[in-house]
Amino acid sequence: MIRKLFVVLALPLMCAGTVSAADLTLNVEIPSLPVAEYHKPYVAIWVEGADQAIAANLAVWYQVRGDHTKWLPDLRQWWRRGGRDLKVPVDGLTGATRPVGQHLLKFDAKQAPLAQLKPGQYSLVVEAVREIGGREAVRIPFEWPIKAATQASAKGSKELGAVALSLNP
Amino acid sequence: MKHSFQKLDVLALVATLALLPGVSAAARAWILPSQTIIANSGGWVAFDTASADDLFSVNQGALPLDQLVITTPDGSAVEPQNAAKGRSRSIFDLELRKTGTYRVALAGDTVMARWEEEGKPKRWRGTPAEMAQNIPANAAKLEVEQMQRRIETYVTVGTPSEVKPVGAGLELVPLTHPNDLYAGESAKLKFLLDGRPAKDLEIEIVAGGTRYRDAPNETRVKTDKDGVVTVTWPAAGLYWVDASVEDEKATVPNVKKRRATYNATLEVLTQ
Numbered sequence: 001m002i003r004k005l006f007v008v009l010a011l012p013l014m015c016a017g018t019v020s021a022a023d024l025t026l027n028v029e030i031p032s033l034p035v036a037e038y039h040k041p042y043v044a045i046w047v048e049g050a051d052q053a054i055a056a057n058l059a060v061w062y063q064v065r066g067d068h069t070k071w072l073p074d075l076r077q078w079w080r081r082g083g084r085d086l087k088v089p090v091d092g093l094t095g096a097t098r099p100v101g102q103h104l105l106k107f108d109a110k111q112a113p114l115a116q117l118k119p120g121q122y123s124l125v126v127e128a129v130r131e132i133g134g135r136e137a138v139r140i141p142f143e144w145p146i147k148a149a150t151q152a153s154a155k156g157s158k159e160l161g162a163v164a165l166s167l168n169p
Numbered sequence: 170m171k172h173s174f175q176k177l178d179v180l181a182l183v184a185t186l187a188l189l190p191g192v193s194a195a196a197r198a199w200i201l202p203s204q205t206i207i208a209n210s211g212g213w214v215a216f217d218t219a220s221a222d223d224l225f226s227v228n229q230g231a232l233p234l235d236q237l238v239i240t241t242p243d244g245s246a247v248e249p250q251n252a253a254k255g256r257s258r259s260i261f262d263l264e265l266r267k268t269g270t271y272r273v274a275l276a277g278d279t280v281m282a283r284w285e286e287e288g289k290p291k292r293w294r295g296t297p298a299e300m301a302q303n304i305p306a307n308a309a310k311l312e313v314e315q316m317q318r319r320i321e322t323y324v325t326v327g328t329p330s331e332v333k334p335v336g337a338g339l340e341l342v343p344l345t346h347p348n349d350l351y352a353g354e355s356a357k358l359k360f361l362l363d364g365r366p367a368k369d370l371e372i373e374i375v376a377g378g379t380r381y382r383d384a385p386n387e388t389r390v391k392t393d394k395d396g397v398v399t400v401t402w403p404a405a406g407l408y409w410v411d412a413s414v415e416d417e418k419a420t421v422p423n424v425k426k427r428r429a430t431y432n433a434t435l436e437v438l439t440q
Contacts, residue, residue: 073206076438080349084208085328135439 022109022146023168026058028126029161032100039131040097041159042071044078045105047114048123048139054082055122056113059105060094074129077137109146117144128159140165196220196229197375198432199409200273200322205348205436207326212265214324216249216273219258224377224409225434227258232320234259236277242269242330269330270348275320278338280421284308297421315419317429323347336364339414339429344397350437355401359392362414362429366396370412374400377407402437409434 030041042063047056060083062072069088073079088094093113107114122144127137136159140152150167203215221229231254239247249261263271282304283292293303297315304311317338325348334342341347345356360367370392379385390398402408410433419427 070208070212072208077440079206080351 021168024107024109024114024124024146025166025168026105026107026124027162027164027166028103028105029163030098030100030103030128031156031159031161033130033133033158035133037132039133040099041128041130041133042075042097043126043128044075044083045124045126046078046081047117048081048125050121052081054078055117057082057086057090057093058107058113058124060088060090061097062088062094064089064094064096071131074135075127076129076135077125078127119144124163124165126154126156126160126163128156130159134159136160138163142167145169197222197224197409197411198232198275198318198320199225199434200232200275200320201225201407201434202273202322202324202436205322205324206438207265207324210265210268210326212326214263214265216261216263216322217258218260218275218320221257223380224375225407226380229257231255231257231259232275234261234275236275236318237261238274238276239263240272240274242267242271242326244333247271263324265324265326268327270323270325270332270346272332273322273324275318276335276338277316277318279316279318280313280424281316282308282311282313284311297424300421300423312426313424314426314428315421315424317420317427319430320432322434334361334364336361337420338363339367339370339412339431341410341431341433347433347435350402350435351440352402352405352437353440355399358398358400358410360396360398360412360431362396363418363420366392366394367412367414368392368394368396370396370414372398373411375409375411376404377409405437405439407434407436 043061045059046054047058049055062068072083075083121141123139123141125137125139129135136156138154138156138160140154140163142152142165146167146169148169153162153164155162198220201217217227218232219227219229220232221227233254234252237249239249241247249263252261253259278297279294280297280300281294283290285291295303319338319340329346329348332343334340340361342359342361344359350356360370372390372392374388376386390400392398413430415428417425419425
């Protein structure tokens with residue numbers, strides 16, 4: 001009886017373990033900039049397909065307080081590739097701007113928005129634009145689904161610092 | 170417009186100049202939007218319109234706004250606000266209440282006539298409908314010309330929508346959306362004359378900021394059999410598109426000669 005109960009309990013736990021193992025982890029650095037007037041950047045992070053369309057939106061940070069969505073088109077690539085088709089705010093996607101520093105983001109491969117990705121070549125894109133500052137986008141190519149643990153990185157030259165992508169099967 | 174100068178006879182040129190006070194026949198006509206891509210409905214865009222060779226400097230003549238036609242994304246028309254005609258430019262504001270693409274156009278269809286009365290030259294310009302009561306039936310040495318003019322720009326709120334052709338005169342049907350133009354990428358522009366592909370049409374494209382460079386740097390391309398040109402934008406910025414046709418296919422009764430012109434202001438962004 002006790003053994004039976006153990007099996008019943010353990011089965012879903014084991015399944016849950018394998019489901020949550022595969023993930024895409026990102027570390028995005030917003031650099032400290034020696035400027036007189038600093039505003040936290042608007043940032044869009046997405047997975048770009050081979051056709052350059054947005055395959056999955058991962059994060060959009062903008063000034064949520066007040067009506068500041070009018071500046072979202074300044075995230076020029078994100079806007080043209082599909083940002084303009086979204087009605088913000090979007091639960092689990094949009095959020096407030098982030099300060100200077102490292103920002104860790106983790107996405108489960110088996111859950112939205114990554115679960116819908118078809119096998120193929122993709123790029124992780126991080127685009128940042130700053131009020132009275134510049135705009136920059138960095139890309140990290142990767143293959144989907146995740147076959148082996150992979151680390152890749154890119155570095156922005158001004159508006160973005162190091163961007164590290166870690167894929168865990 | 171400059172390259173077709175030799176096609177116009179001197180008399181026509183003098184007549185044109187005389188009929189458009191303050192605006193020389195050679196001046197480039199344009200509508201300049203303050204921005205072309207807007208996030209949300211409810212915003213405003215300001216426009217300057219002028220007839221000035223320096224792109225896009227307000228240093229020559231204003232364009233009157235009586236032929237202004239603004240088409241909203243659903244095809245209906247909307248009136249501008251705060252419209253005013255100055256010495257060197259006209260201005261107006263557009264309130265963007267809908268999502269999609271707005272076409273802002275100065276579209277004219279007029280008739281120009283020259284004739285002689287008792288040995289003296291006479292001329293008249295007006296709409297085709299007013300022609301009969303303004304030109305004497307027995308006018309001597311009568312020369313009549315139809316002038317179809319379309320000066321445009323486009324503004325998009327949110328997701329771009331299709332720009333539908335008008336079907337009259339010379340016009341652009343952008344196969345690549347006019348608010349989706351990026352440096353280093355190519356765009357397909359289709360030109361129609363009376364709603365049909367305008368083949369072998371010379372298109373001139375000039376980047377804005379002419380005052381800050383020595384060379385005009387204009388690009389000339391010819392449309393293919395489908396009326397299409399493919400343009401690769403060398404850099405981000407504002408561009409002026411110019412095309413004109415002179416033929417004997419006037420769409421006004423009792424008129425043969427026709428001159429149809431098209432101009433657009435397009436904004437190209439960095440990738």
